[in-house]
Amino acid sequence: MITTRNLTKRFSNGVVALQDFSLHIDKGEFVFLVGPSGAGKSSFINLVIRKELPTSGLLKVGNMDVALLKKNEIPYFRRNIGVIFQDFKLLPNKTVYENISFALEVIEADTREIKIRVNYVLDLVGLTHKRNEFPSELSGGEQQRVSLARAIVNRPHLLLADEPTGNLDPETSWGIMELLKEINKRGTTVVMATHNKDIVDRLRRRVVAIENGRIIRDELKGGYSLED
C-alpha cells in the first residue's frame, strides 16, 4: 500500500523532517508510527496525501508515484485515503453533519446514500446528538471523532490517523481503537501516529519508531519503546 525508498523531506526553512526513510507497508496492515514530538510522523502523513512533495527519494501509494501525480489527479487520488488530522481540519462554517457529508459531496454521491452513510458513521462515533452543532461548539475529543467519521465515511483503502486518541479519555480512546481495528479487519490499511504508550503496548501491532526523521526501529508486534 505504501512504499518509500530513501525518502527525504527538507522544508524551505531548512528543517529536515524525514531522511533516508525506507519503509514498506502492505495492504491490510495495521501500523503504529511512534516517536517523540517533532520526529516527523505528521510530515510523513502529509507526504502520503501529497500535501507536501518529497525533496528526494521514492514514495509510492498504491501503485502511484506520488511525486508524479498531475495536479488534476490529486483530488481523485486523495479520495482513496481517509485522514484523521492531528488538528482535525474541520470546516468551521459547516455543521458536524455537513462536515462529514462533505467527503461524499465531493464524489457526487446520491443524496439518499449520503444520508444513510453519514448517519451510520455518526452513530459509530457516538455523535448523532451533535449532528447540527458547529465545530466551535464541540469539545476537542468530539471534534476529533468528527474528523474520524469524515475519514471513514468514504470507505477508504487507506486510513491515516494522526494522534486519533490525543484528546480522548481512556474509555473513549479504546472505543475508537475498537473502531479502527474493525475497519482494519474489513480490509482497510491503517497507519496511526500516536504517543499513546498504553494502546501500542496492549494492541501488539507493527510498530515503526521514528526519531529525527529516521526509522530507528521497525518491529512486528512491537511495543511503544524497545524495552517493552
Place this chain on the structure above:
Amino acid sequence: MKIRTVRYFSREAVRGIFRNKLMSLAAVGTITMALLIFGGLYLVTSNLQYWGQRARNQLEVRAFLTKNAPDRQVMEERLSSIPGVKSVKFISKEEGARILGEMFGQTDLFSHGENPLPDSFNIYPVRGADVEAIAVKIERISGVEEVVYGRNFVRFLNLFVRLIWIVGLILISLTVFAVLYIVINTIQLTVYARRNEIEIMKLVGATDSFVRWPFLLEGIYLGITGALVSILLLFQGYTILYGKAKSFARILPVLSSFEVTMDLIVFLLIMGIFFGALGSILSVRRYLKV
C-alpha cells in the same frame, strides 16, 4: 456535473453568505459604493448628452430665395429631396415681415414702402448633427440666394456632445480600475478569512472547480445584491432630484427616471455580477494550490 451538485453549489453559496455575515456585508457595501459612483457618472453623462442632443435637434437652416426663384412647390420639392431633411416650412415675405415686426414690436414695419424681404424656407434636419452638411447642399440649389444657420453654435454643440461622451467614457474607465481594485481587495479579504476552508476541502478530495463554484456563485449573488441596493438608492435619489429639476425643465431639460431605467439597471447588474465573480475567482485561485 450532476443536477444535484449544481443545487448543492447554490445552496452552499447562500449558506456561505449567511454564515459569514460580516464579510458578506463588507463585500455588498463595497460593491454598492462602486456602483453608486458608476450610476452617478452615468446619470450625469447621459443628461448632459441629452441636453446637447436636444439643443442640436432644435436647429434649423434658413434659406432665402432669389427674386426670380421658381415658385413655391418646385422649391419645396428641391429642398425636401435633400437627404437628411425632415421637413421644410415656407415663409412668405409677408410672413417674414410679420415675424420681424413682432421682434421689433411693430406691426406695420414695411407698410409705407415695398417689402424688401425675400421669400424663405425653414429647413429642419432629421439629425441635428447634419445641419452643416445640409446647409452646404442647399447653398448649391438654384433659386437660393443665401443660407443662414448658427454655424458656430452647431460646431460647439457637435463638439460638446462628442466631448461629453469621451470625458464620460474616460472617467468611467478610470473609476472602473480604481473601483475594481477596491472591490477585489475586499473580496480577497473575505476569501482570505476562509483560506483554511479551501485547504481542507482540497485535502478531503475536492477538485478545484468543486471549491470554486460555490465561491463564484457567492460572489455573483453578492454582486447582484450590491447592484440592487445601488439601483434602489440611485433611483430614489434621482427621482427626488428630478422632481426638483422639473420646475426648470424648459431651460434645463432632464431625462425622466423612466427614460434612463432599463439601460442603467442592466449596466449596474452586469457590473455587479462582473465585480463579484471576478473578485471571487481571483481570490480563490491563490489558495487552491494545495
